[in-house]
Amino acid sequence: MWIWQRPDWPTFSFDMDRLAAPVAEYRCRAGQLAGTVARLTVADRQEALVDLLVSEAIKTSAIEGEPLDRVSVRSSIKAHIGLAPPATASSDPRADGIAALMVSVREHFMRPLDAALLGAWQTMVIPPRPSHATQWGAYRRGDAPMLIVSGYIGKQRLHYEAPPSTRVPQEMDRFLDWYQATRPVDGKDPLPGPLRAAIAHLWFESIHPFDDGNGRVGRAIADHAIAQDLGYPPLSCLATCIEADKRSYYAHLESTQREDLRIDAWLAWFVATVLKSQEVARAQVDLVVAKTRWFDRYRDRLNERQHKVAARMFAAGPAGFEGGMTAGKYVGITGCSKATATRDLAALVEMGALTSLPGGGRSARYVLPCVAP
Structure with a gap:
């Protein structure tokens, strides 16, 4: 019934x-x-x-x-x-x-x-x-x-x-x-x-x-x-x-x-x-507040590729970019070479804009410090 x-x-x-x-x-x-x-x-x-x-x-x-x-x-x-x-x-x-x-x-x-x-x-x-x-x-x-x-x-x-x-x-x-x-x-x-x-x-x-x-x-x-x-x-x-x-x-x-x-x-x-x-x-x-603070801090130090990737990572929401950012994903988003992607990601880590997850090497993955992986 x-x-x-x-x-x-x-x-x-x-x-x-x-x-x-x-x-x-x-x-x-x-x-x-x-x-x-x-x-x-x-x-x-x-x-x-x-x-x-x-x-x-x-x-x-x-x-x-x-x-x-x-x-x-x-x-x-x-x-x-x-x-x-x-x-x-x-x-x-x-x-x-x-x-x-x-x-x-x-x-x-x-x-x-x-x-x-x-x-x-x-x-x-x-x-x-x-x-x-x-x-x-x-x-x-x-x-x-x-x-x-x-x-x-x-x-x-x-x-x-x-x-x-x-x-x-x-x-x-x-x-x-x-x-x-x-x-x-x-x-x-x-x-x-x-x-x-x-x-x-x-x-x-x-x-x-x-x-x-x-x-x-x-x-x-x-x-x-x-x-x-x-x-x-x-x-x-x-x-x-x-x-x-x-x-x-x-x-x-x-x-x-x-x-x-x-x-x-x-x-x-x-x-x-x-x-x-x-x-x-x-x-x-x-996350919106964190995004505003993040871009206020790093905007003037980012190139166009880095800015585009960061925006895509924030767009993933509070859960973070699935699997973290990798050089391969970076290439897919920006269209740059893998060597350029690796340099850009390293620069973001050096300035504190991204955090490297455990593992490294070819499988290196990166997340925003203000977003939980």
């Missing part, structure tokens, strides 16, 4: 007291992160925002098996938030669409959710294709069941079956009424942000109202709920953290949709992921 087939659907139950401590921790971390961001320069704040939105856009698409080009997503993010001319947005509709969604969630975080807004978000992430029968901006229709399956044809595994399309309008009306009623400030039954985000995501994914794009829109709803709770759109990495533990995400979602309406395990996992996302966001902000 699926969760929506339960006679008491959608009356979710959970122990609020068990979640009091992590919710309190979430609020504490949110305040600390907001304070850190407020102390950044305008340029650093903008860079941190762009970096995090790019990561979120790429990762929420990757969860659905859709790889995107980072440069394309970044150009569209900057165009949509007004840091670059609109004409510089990517020509890839997938990259531009997910960028538009990321920015729309931030711009409309205080707007009540309704069918029109959700439909607009769905059209952003699912570009129209003439040969595709997807409903754009409208709930799914037709008699075909909405099945979530994996595997090859003939060996497919059924993970979930959503309510039939005839029930979707009624189910969504009930969901949207609940979402409005649980608003943190003026709702009649307010819920803490992480819990509201977790329930909203589970509920929306269980209805699966659109032909396509439900996962990305569902994660956008979670971000919307967090922003409404805080009163501002925070620097967030929720999709980034979900993608990093995608198997656990799907396992918790599937098990919850197959069980009764007691959702303590789902809430505990989701709130823990929100806390993790705050850690990742803090690390990204710290």
Whole structure:
């Protein structure tokens, strides 16, 4: 029996007291992160925002098996938030669409959710294709069941079956009424942000109202709920953290949709992921500050090749450049000879701009001192 087939659907139950401590921790971390961001320069704040939105856009698409080009997503993010001319947005509709969604969630975080807004978000992430029968901006229709399956044809595994399309309008009306009623400030039954985000995501994914794009829109709803709770759109990495533990995400979602309406395990996992996302966001902000200080210190001593490689290494994020920088990678990034790459890297180490990892010789690897290898 699926969760929506339960006679008491959608009356979710959970122990609020068990979640009091992590919710309190979430609020504490949110305040600390907001304070850190407020102390950044305008340029650093903008860079941190762009970096995090790019990561979120790429990762929420990757969860659905859709790889995107980072440069394309970044150009569209900057165009949509007004840091670059609109004409510089990517020509890839997938990259531009997910960028538009990321920015729309931030711009409309205080707007009540309704069918029109959700439909607009769905059209952003699912570009129209003439040969595709997807409903754009409208709930799914037709008699075909909405099945979530994996595997090859003939060996497919059924993970979930959503309510039939005839029930979707009624189910969504009930969901949207609940979402409005649980608003943190003026709702009649307010819920803490992480819990509201977790329930909203589970509920929306269980209805699966659109032909396509439900996962990305569902994660956008979670971000919307967090922003409404805080009163501002925070620097967030929720999709980034979900993608990093995608198997656990799907396992918790599937098990919850197959069980009764007691959702303590789902809430505990989701709130823990929100806390993790705050850690990742803090690390990204710290990296932006470190990057500014690094370039302030070394910029005038770098040649064009070294500057390009350093920028690429910082772009890898707080986790650092995978495997460290090597002479071979340096050649691939700059197009110089291996001898030149070796000299450039040695000069960076000598001035303290890079650190050499243990090993040396032909397998010498280098990292930024301010980024953990």
